[in-house]
Amino acid sequence: MGGPEVERLIALLARLPGLGPRSARRAALRLLQQPQTRLLPLAAALNEAARAVRTCQLCGNLDSADPCTLCADPRRDRGIVCVVEGVGDLWALERAGVFRGLYHVLGGTLSALAGTRPEDLATEPLLARLRAGGIVEVILALGATVDGAATAHWLTERLSPFGVAISRVGQGVPIGGALDVLDDGTLAAALRGRRPF
Amino acid sequence: MSAPALRLTRLTLSHFRNYPTLTWRPGARILVLSGANGSGKTNLLEAVSLLVPGRGLRGARIADLAAHGSAEWAVAGRFATPGGEIDIGTGTPPGGPPDRRVFRLDGAAPRSQAALSAHVAAVWLTPQMDRLFQEGAAGRRRFLDRLVFALEPGHAGEVAAHDTAMASRNRLLGGGGADAAWLAGLEDAMARHGVAVTAARLALARRLNAALATGAAAPFPVALLGLRCPIAERLGAGPALDAEEWLRRSLAAGRTRDAAAGSAATGAHRADMTLADAASLQPAGQASTGQQKALLIGVVLGHAALLAEARGFAPLLLLDEPAVHLDAARRAALFAALARLPAQALLTGTDAEVFQPLAGRAEFWQVADNTLARAAEAAPE
Ligand SMILES: [Zn+2]
Numbered sequence: 001m002g003g004p005e006v007e008r009l010i011a012l013l014a015r016l017p018g019l020g021p022r023s024a025r026r027a028a029l030r031l032l033q034q035p036q037t038r039l040l041p042l043a044a045a046l047n048e049a050a051r052a053v054r055t056c057q058l059c060g061n062l063d064s065a066d067p068c069t070l071c072a073d074p075r076r077d078r079g080i081v082c083v084v085e086g087v088g089d090l091w092a093l094e095r096a097g098v099f100r101g102l103y104h105v106l107g108g109t110l111s112a113l114a115g116t117r118p119e120d121l122a123t124e125p126l127l128a129r130l131r132a133g134g135i136v137e138v139i140l141a142l143g144a145t146v147d148g149a150a151t152a153h154w155l156t157e158r159l160s161p162f163g164v165a166i167s168r169v170g171q172g173v174p175i176g177g178a179l180d181v182l183d184d185g186t187l188a189a190a191l192r193g194r195r196p197f
Numbered sequence: 198m199s200a201p202a203l204r205l206t207r208l209t210l211s212h213f214r215n216y217p218t219l220t221w222r223p224g225a226r227i228l229v230l231s232g233a234n235g236s237g238k239t240n241l242l243e244a245v246s247l248l249v250p251g252r253g254l255r256g257a258r259i260a261d262l263a264a265h266g267s268a269e270w271a272v273a274g275r276f277a278t279p280g281g282e283i284d285i286g287t288g289t290p291p292g293g294p295p296d297r298r299v300f301r302l303d304g305a306a307p308r309s310q311a312a313l314s315a316h317v318a319a320v321w322l323t324p325q326m327d328r329l330f331q332e333g334a335a336g337r338r339r340f341l342d343r344l345v346f347a348l349e350p351g352h353a354g355e356v357a358a359h360d361t362a363m364a365s366r367n368r369l370l371g372g373g374g375a376d377a378a379w380l381a382g383l384e385d386a387m388a389r390h391g392v393a394v395t396a397a398r399l400a401l402a403r404r405l406n407a408a409l410a411t412g413a414a415a416p417f418p419v420a421l422l423g424l425r426c427p428i429a430e431r432l433g434a435g436p437a438l439d440a441e442e443w444l445r446r447s448l449a450a451g452r453t454r455d456a457a458a459g460s461a462a463t464g465a466h467r468a469d470m471t472l473a474d475a476a477s478l479q480p481a482g483q484a485s486t487g488q489q490k491a492l493l494i495g496v497v498l499g500h501a502a503l504l505a506e507a508r509g510f511a512p513l514l515l516l517d518e519p520a521v522h523l524d525a526a527r528r529a530a531l532f533a534a535l536a537r538l539p540a541q542a543l544l545t546g547t548d549a550e551v552f553q554p555l556a557g558r559a560e561f562w563q564v565a566d567n568t569l570a571r572a573a574e575a576a577p578e
Contacts, residue, residue: 110379112365118376146361146386153382 060105225560232564318512413502426468
């Protein structure tokens, strides 16, 4: 059906989160039927993103600027850093518009069962930011899973020598809940309800 | 308990276990299903148990529920409830994978299994429970957790979180040279979830004992349910935060020993459920099989009373082989208790004769050749 180019397009689309083989076929069809208005602009956008977007060396966000737009924004409170598991959580918090400080993307949580160990997380860059000075508070927003809670506990020990205030987002986040699936109101309440560790 | 009762008025099976198709219209509050071993009596009770949240009375894998040679199966029940008539269905999704199960509530997909809890509930007794006090603590713990879960759906998540934290800690300890702060984080999770799990188990025991003491299972011997668990002892002696702190410290102090043993010596996973006759205080483990069965029936009836209080309607009672191991006096007590309760009860047995004292109050059905037939009504005694 449609030759190897079409099959390859469908196979690649089907690997995207939220898309299965069926919705991938539908998306591919829509793109191919409207090459000028859909397919070519998408191809250009993908190309452009692949060329320009990189990981922010400071916080781990994805942006075409490095340091990223958030890290470079002079209006943000540089004294507070919110530590999140992934870029998706950072984007969720930004969408909710409730946090005015800077972020740090850890790149995962410790997991004994999945084999994620301390050296797999972006902890050293965070410690380097603290050593550089100016940070007075760290908020740990790591999701209400066992691994998220254990990682927050572990990180608190690593951060305590710096004498910064450490608090945890957890209130109102259901057990097993990841931050990036919460609605904005719940996220805002969770951030307001943070508790000192 | 004076709550109105949930009533099953129609059960439809297709390609379920030994039944290619079956439509059953029970017409009484007490239903006796008799038939030879292997005739499919328990499968009918299991079908009904699958219409309430959970994995059914056998805890079976979904793929095992389909009739031989069939990939799809379905069970549907019509219920008379205090809020009106409702239809609940479950089975493999049409054309979907055979190891998945979906629900229907009045023809539409319910938002969650919990949405069904507002309408239907069931408690059950199975012959497997006859061995509860001959086998290990794990079976008794699961039995107790199921009682808690029926009343507090969040309990399952707390147990799972505790067990995940424990398995993670075991893995770290087994690897050697584990990061102490990471271990402390997992022990903190074990302590928080372990204390929550234990508090829920204790609360269930307290409520159940109170219900039984006030006659929820009368005229059955009153059972006393307890928890053998050091966390429960701490919770009885002081605030929950102290119990958490004690558990955190015990785990931290036991790392070397736990690493050598490959498992945690302390935690909610070590709890055992105890059951005793409230009058003689004789533990179930030392009682005759008949006494054990009577105590368990008492617990099931007491649990039904708690559910009725919480939901506002009496749950279905699914009693698989309840008369086995009971002497004539205890059987009479069971029938008297069932007659007194508002709940609909489905009873199975190989021999209908045993249930004759219920004649006039119960409907008798014969199970054979993958179908159900109304048995000739005997005159009431
Ligand atoms: Zn950045």
